[in-house]
Amino acid sequence: MDKEIILKPSFSVRSSMKGTYYILYKPLNIVILSFLLASAIFGLSDYFFNILGSTNKTNRDFPFFGLVIILLPFFIYLLTYKAVKKQINNNPRIKEDIKYIFNIEYFQEKGETFEVKHFWKNIIKIVEKKDMFLFYIGKNSAMLLQKTDLKDNQYNELKQLFNSIDIKKSLKS
Known part of the structure; x- marks a missing residue:
């Protein structure tokens, strides 16, 4: 992908x-x-x-x-x-226009004044809950993505991406 x-x-x-x-x-x-x-x-x-x-x-x-x-x-x-x-x-970052960019190599947070890449090899695990995805970047630290933010077919595309990545995950079927 x-x-x-x-x-x-x-x-x-x-x-x-x-x-x-x-x-x-x-x-x-x-x-x-x-x-x-x-x-x-x-x-x-x-x-x-x-x-x-x-x-x-x-x-x-x-x-x-x-x-x-x-x-x-x-x-x-x-x-x-x-x-x-x-x-x-x-948090001044939250007030900016933020985008999350997912690809096969990393998950990126991109704002007007910052750009942070979280490589999949550094992500501990991905957990899917009823209304969000949690990307654990530390034992007690995670980035969250609400499922309500997904448009059109993005949910299926994300699941396909997560399944293609060699990382510990807990995704719903």
């Missing part, structure tokens, strides 16, 4: 948040957070049942740990949202 595929990416806080969660918060972390949340809810429900059925007023210490566990996912989401929003709003 000698042809180049040129795309105009769009950037939004919502898509960047999804990409961040795909990269940073692996399914194992979600299982651990779910377990902690379930144990916190169980602990709080036990506390409230003890208050309702107990005549002993000394057994009413509020389980602070349970409350912290319930609020922890909210704070993680809030901090991640603020960091991603700040990163998008303060």
Whole structure:
């Protein structure tokens, strides 16, 4: 495949948040957070049942740990949202007219004041999610391409290109 595929990416806080969660918060972390949340809810429900059925007023210490566990996912989401929003709003490159260029040798980001080539041999892996592609350029660092940015037959052309490249990939059939 000698042809180049040129795309105009769009950037939004919502898509960047999804990409961040795909990269940073692996399914194992979600299982651990779910377990902690379930144990916190169980602990709080036990506390409230003890208050309702107990005549002993000394057994009413509020389980602070349970409350912290319930609020922890909210704070993680809030901090991640603020960091991603700040990163998008303060990045001067995003305000430029950016194009992604794909060919058999590399993936290129080209803007008005910059040009970065990511050679396929340096890309760790390509992961396809429901609404985006993630190009891992580091263990916890990835470029994302939303599928909504693809026009006409570009999705099939990209899949064909990715399948022709010798790189670790997780693509949907």
